[in-house]
Amino acid sequence: MKKIDQKEKAVVIIGSGAGGGTMAYELTKAGIPCVCLEAGPFHKKEDYVNDEWGAFLQMAWLDTRTTSGNWRVAKDFSGLPTWLCKAVGGTTTHWAGATPRFMDYEFKTKSTYGKVKGASLLDWPVSLKDMEPYYTRAEDAIGSTHRGGRPALPANNNYKVFAEGAKRVGYKYYATGPYGTNAAPYDGRPGSIQDGFNFQGDKNGSKWSTAKREIPRALQTNLLDLRTDSHVTRITHDKNGMVDGVIYRDVDGNEQRQEAKVVILSGNSIESPRLLLMSDSSMFPDGLANSSGEVGRNYMRHLTGSMYARFEKPVNFYRGETMAGFCADEVKHNPKRGFVGGYYMETLALGPAFLGSFLEPGGWGREFTNMMDGYENIAGMWIVGEDMPQSKNRITLNTDVKDQYGNPVPNVHFDEHPNDIAMRTYAYEKAEDLYNSVGAVQTWRTPPYPSTHNLGTNRMSAKPKDGVVNKWGRTHDIKNLYIADGSVMTTGAAANPTLTITALSIRFSENVISEIKKGNI
């Protein structure tokens, strides 16, 4: 592996997930050497385990965090607001693989939805047209099914119930994808063996993640210095206000410094704003890149909710791909339903261990166990819709609580917007109709899990006063500091975010490459 001297002014990428892993690959492919600092270890597919809690403890980000706000997660999982990973590949190690694109108007919700009280909606500085070529490249990288001539995954049992229910209630737009797990061998990865453990890393290697594709390929260029177990605690700057290095803890907890000429921050929507806020100085008392005051604000997590339904006959929904089932009929904005924006329905299966803990946090008694007892006969779906950005929903530093290095932990504050609640209630009713149409004997409205989609805390904006980065992911304030991860999303749309994060990262990389090659940074 390439070794870059710590004193050399390097291109430094913080994090190796959807955003950072993609960036590392694109830059090294273009001949630019990089240091990638990743807080977690490098688990290979042979290390993954077919066990829900086992895999969770292997890779989830478990550093201390605190929560506040009226969301139920703050009560049920107060120290675990998110399900994110600390590992090479970031959360793409545990992701499922749903890869819808945004729709055109989802890049301009402020103009489309009009004024929504309490929401800080903003139009993106990029359009679907700008994004289309990058979407195609991201789909080809991920290997999305139903796209680029790639075949669809077959129907598993959970999908059979979902699709028939969808058909019976009059929905049309259901299919087994687009999904980032191969149906047939593609790009060096085998076709799915339907092992049912996508959320646990996918031992078969059929699922895309940056730990399987981008990072190994970047290493092959021999231009990537990947430092695992390296947790960045501060980004430093020179007297001109340009970033010039990062401070991190190595695997032994010792403090190290890497000199930098460019820093690309890809730590996800909780850690990226946290790091900017922790890097405050006398020149930047509110943290780096925060002249707008928007760092950490407008935190979004998608609407989410799940519907589980029990039938008289067996389903065995845990067999096969976890989320290979889609229905788009409710995704279009239609305010007549009583809310703005829309949502997707996607199949979802959990094992008894996770279903027990998440079906109804705090729940107990006969009604609960009736559901669990019918485990073999359960089908399930996830509801994922656009939530409203709100300025007060934000990541802040909680100086009362310290992490393992003595740094303030991030506090995640989230209050649900009335639009979120209205959409979720509507979606639950529709999901019940769907499952009742195929004979459900019991249905369950499961509340949101700790957030798997974390968005918007360093949002892109045309004007510096409205956000943190411009349309190239470059911070408005500091020209050699870029951000490439879920935090740059201006608004959330209904679509699962990772395809968009990956496409944005590919797009941003072009600007980084040309600016470096021109000698501007």
Place this chain on the structure above:
Amino acid sequence: MNISRRNFIFGSIASSVFISLWDIDPSKAEIKIGDNPEDKKLLMKMCRDVYPHDRFPEGPYEKTAADVISKGNKGSENKAMLSEGIESLKKVKYGKMNFKKSTKYLKKIESSKFFQHVRSTTVVTLYNDPEVWGLLGYEGASFDKGGYINRGFNDLDWLPEPRIEEHPDLAAFLKADPNRLAAIEEMIKTN
């Protein structure tokens, strides 16, 4: 990692998840409170009343009660909570209550630390037990067996085979101006 940090990760409601899973070795803990057949039986009944599965044998509930006891012996605060809890069960003759009566009683003490300890330990330990997985019909780890591709991932036969491809109109639907779409839908409805 110490208990207080683990406790912190999940809120009070689900606090035992991490405690359960990260327990280093419960057998090494010095067990005193509740570690006798009478108390254990009482706790087993409580675990079953909180998460009743009539078809489950005693085994899984016994393991769960053992976990409730071992975790309830960690630290003096827990010990006091467990011992008070067991005493109060004895006082109301919980062991003799039928399911209906016990449920009513448990509902009454639902917000107590003792109830939360038993409930949150049980929900994790019980449903993370491979014996329970078998009883529920969950086959679990599959990679070593070649996944489920040849072992029933699509064997559901009480519904018709669905379409797996996207509907031909999907692209147009996603592209359509939402306001126009809503107007058309409204037109169809009112006609």
